[in-house]
Amino acid sequence: MHEYDLLEIKREIVEGRALSIKTNNLVSALSADVKSISKRQIGYERRMTLHSTAAYVVTVLVILGLSKVALDAQVGLVRSEAEQQKARLAALEKEVKAAEQKTEKRNVAMREASALYDLITSRDDKAILEKIPSALSLELSPIERKVFEEAGRRARHNISVASYQAGVEHLAKGRYHEASIALRDAIDLEYDSPFTPSAMYQLARAFRALGEQKRAIPLLMTLTESGASAEVQDEATLLLAECQIDAELYSDAKVTLRQFLRRFEKSPLRLEARQKLSELELKH
Numbered sequence: 001m002h003e004y005d006l007l008e009i010k011r012e013i014v015e016g017r018a019l020s021i022k023t024n025n026l027v028s029a030l031s032a033d034v035k036s037i038s039k040r041q042i043g044y045e046r047r048m049t050l051h052s053t054a055a056y057v058v059t060v061l062v063i064l065g066l067s068k069v070a071l072d073a074q075v076g077l078v079r080s081e082a083e084q085q086k087a088r089l090a091a092l093e094k095e096v097k098a099a100e101q102k103t104e105k106r107n108v109a110m111r112e113a114s115a116l117y118d119l120i121t122s123r124d125d126k127a128i129l130e131k132i133p134s135a136l137s138l139e140l141s142p143i144e145r146k147v148f149e150e151a152g153r154r155a156r157h158n159i160s161v162a163s164y165q166a167g168v169e170h171l172a173k174g175r176y177h178e179a180s181i182a183l184r185d186a187i188d189l190e191y192d193s194p195f196t197p198s199a200m201y202q203l204a205r206a207f208r209a210l211g212e213q214k215r216a217i218p219l220l221m222t223l224t225e226s227g228a229s230a231e232v233q234d235e236a237t238l239l240l241a242e243c244q245i246d247a248e249l250y251s252d253a254k255v256t257l258r259q260f261l262r263r264f265e266k267s268p269l270r271l272e273a274r275q276k277l278s279e280l281e282l283k284h
Contacts, residue, residue, distance in 0.1 A: 125155035160190035164199050171206055180206040197223055201232045204239055213243040224256075234260065234267040241276060250284040 167182035183203040187196055200219045207216035220243060223236035237260045244253035257277040264270060 125158045156189050157193070160186045160193055161195070163189065164195055164202075167199065167206070168202055171202055171209075174209075176206045176209040179203075180210065197232050197236075201236050201239070204236070204243070208239070208243055208246065213247045216243045217247070224259075234264040234269055237264070238269050238273055238276075241273070245276070245280070250280055254280050254284075 163182045163186035167179045167186060170176070170179035170182060180203060183199050183206060186193075186199045187203065190196070193199075200223055204216040204219045204223075207213070207219070217240065220236050220240035223232060224240055237256060241253045241256040241260065244250070244256060254277065257273050257280070260267075260273045261270065261277070264273075267273075
């Protein structure tokens with residue numbers, strides 16, 4: 001074998017070894033790359049699994065949240081409807097109760113009205129006057145109210161007249177205390193009555209007879225005012241002067257008597273008034 005052939009063989013052997021080394025190096029590099037890719041793939045798969053799990057959990061939580069919101073809304077709607085139904089039921093119960101109370105009041109009013117009608121028929125004025133205030137506070141029809149008010153006025157007038165007549169009778173018989181009570185009742189019952197000025201005058205007479213001039217004087221001063229009834233003005237003015245004299249109000253009595261003489265020129269009591277004034281001027 002020639003030397004050239006040996007060198008060629010050696011060169012091929014060297015190249016084969018070099019190629020083998022390169023191949024081994026490439027295999028090693030490829031193995032490393034595969035391992036690196038495998039690790040990255042495993043990490044990616046883990047991240048994907050984690051992301052998928054997180055996404056699943058988030059999705060479940062969102063669904064649960066939306067479900068809760070929807071459920072709460074439904075529950076709120078049901079509760080709202082229940083509250084409305086409860087309010088309507090309470091309103092209906094209140095209306096029913098009010099209607100029952102109104103019916104009961106009306107029934108009571110009818111019973112009271114019936115009893116009062118019986119009293120009006122019997123003409124028991126005192127009982128009528130006692131029952132009228134409570135009857136007028138009931139649920140009455142306008143006609144019933146008008147009838148009862150008129151009955152009350154009539155009963156008050158009748159009792160007032162009876163008290164006035166009783167007072168005058170007591171006064172005539174010298175029962176001054178009883179007269180003062182009866183006349184005061186007559187005035188209190190019907191102050192705007194046509195006989196009220198006369199009742200006040202008679203009451204002042206009773207007070208004077210009882211020695212209560214201080215109670216008589218205000219009544220008489222009311223009767224002597226310019227707007228008072230002219231029927232008893234002259235008598236009331238003279239009685240006022242007499243009460244003032246009794247109470248030792250001599251200056252006031254003089255003034256009252258002078259006013260009497262100026263105002264009542266045609267009074268039959270004028271001479272008596274002049275005599276009393278002359279006596280006062282001489283003594284006081």
